[in-house]
Amino acid sequence: MRLSTRGRYGLKAMFQLAIHYGEGPIPLNSIASAQNISENYLEQLVSTLRKEGLLNSVRGAQGGYMLAKAPSEITVGNILRALEGDMAPADCVVEDFSGCEREENCVTKVVWKRMKDSINQVIDSISLQDMLNEKAKMELEKREA
Amino acid sequence: MRLSTRGRYGLKAMFQLAIHYGEGPIPLNSIASAQNISENYLEQLVSTLRKEGLLNSVRGAQGGYMLAKAPSEITVGNILRALEGDMAPADCVVEDFSGCEREENCVTKVVWKRMKDSINQVIDSISLQDMLNEKAKMELEKREA
DNA sequence: AGGAAAACCAAGCGATTTACTTGGAATTAA
DNA sequence: TTAATTCCAAGTAAATCGCTTGGTTTTCCT
Numbered sequence: 001m002r003l004s005t006r007g008r009y010g011l012k013a014m015f016q017l018a019i020h021y022g023e024g025p026i027p028l029n030s031i032a033s034a035q036n037i038s039e040n041y042l043e044q045l046v047s048t049l050r051k052e053g054l055l056n057s058v059r060g061a062q063g064g065y066m067l068a069k070a071p072s073e074i075t076v077g078n079i080l081r082a083l084e085g086d087m088a089p090a091d092c093v094v095e096d097f098s099g100c101e102r103e104e105n106c107v108t109k110v111v112w113k114r115m116k117d118s119i120n121q122v123i124d125s126i127s128l129q130d131m132l133n134e135k136a137k138m139e140l141e142k143r144e145a
Numbered sequence: 146m147r148l149s150t151r152g153r154y155g156l157k158a159m160f161q162l163a164i165h166y167g168e169g170p171i172p173l174n175s176i177a178s179a180q181n182i183s184e185n186y187l188e189q190l191v192s193t194l195r196k197e198g199l200l201n202s203v204r205g206a207q208g209g210y211m212l213a214k215a216p217s218e219i220t221v222g223n224i225l226r227a228l229e230g231d232m233a234p235a236d237c238v239v240e241d242f243s244g245c246e247r248e249e250n251c252v253t254k255v256v257w258k259r260m261k262d263s264i265n266q267v268i269d270s271i272s273l274q275d276m277l278n279e280k281a282k283m284e285l286e287k288r289e290a
Numbered sequence: 291a292g293g294a295a296a297a298c299c300a301a302g303c304g305a306t307t308t309a310c311t312t313g314g315a316a317t318t319a320a
Numbered sequence: 321t322t323a324a325t326t327c328c329a330a331g332t333a334a335a336t337c338g339c340t341t342g343g344t345t346t347t348c349c350t
Binding site: 063 | 307308309310311312316317318319320
């Protein structure tokens with residue numbers, strides 16, 4: 001049950017933008033090379049993230065992308081759901097699903113629901129700011145060692 | 146990030162066997178039709194589960210499958226990991242993974258690790274017996290309504 | 291003994307999804 | 321005006337998914 005590259009690349013890109021938050025627009029090619037991702041492919045992911053209101057773009061030369069909100073206001077959950085859709089292990093626990101007749105007494109559905117809730121609880125509790133803090137902590141520990 | 150049918154069908158099948166635990170071998174076709182799954186396909190999943198030691202088989206006429214252990218001794222985690230592999234959202238947090246050079250200071254890895262741990266915590270805490278209890282509870286509630 | 295019911299096994303296969311690439315058009319700073 | 325950049329739509333090779341097919345073997349039942 002892996003995430004696709006959409007979610008993985010997307011989070012990396014957003015994290016990279018968080019690192020440069022406040023520095024004005026960052027061009028895609030710098031993000032792509034910093035994270036070692038195909039620029040053309042990343043473009044599609046970034047396009048989704050923009051439409052979801054998670055980042056803003058500036059067109060033309062010296063243009064680029066920037067977070068639409070402060071790193072503390074954007075969670076991993078926001079990013080992953082934008083790129084991967086509802087983070088549900090089975091269709092029957094996707095938001096506004098209809099189609100399973102035995103809905104009522106389906107025990108496996110209870111299991112999928114608990115998995116889904118657990119996943120969402122984790123990703124909604126981690127913001128880009130938390131990741132920046134983690135990065136700072138890592139660098140500190142490295143310097144001390 | 147959906148599970149594949151392997152994990153979903155597999156859990157349903159194991160739950161069905163849990164319902165009939167203690168009744169001797171249950172033939173695949175009855176499980177397949179009870180859960181509305183292709184018998185030939187289910188056969189492959191069941192073969193994996195047997196090799197993992199989660200169920201036993203009896204060959205020949207009047208044969209079939211049965212849980213290798215009591216429902217309380219088999220968790221959803223046992224079943225899903227047998228069929229889906231390590232329940233990790235990214236390769237870099239799969240057990241005995243090697244290959245990511247920037248391992249040391251990778252913040253996204255911390256995120257994937259927390260997701261993975263959370264998922265495993267949930268699925269390892271639910272046994273087939275818990276699911277049987279849940280079923281009983283559901284039926285009781287229905288009768289009362 | 292013979293037939294039927296079942297597990298077991300290996301390969302094939304069409305449809306879908308994934309992870310991109312290609313080839314542009316539009317916009318804007320220098 | 322040109323270079324840098326976003327924006328957009330379509331194509332595509334490879335992998336994966338969700339099975340199916342075609343058997344062989346084992347064992348119970350009559």
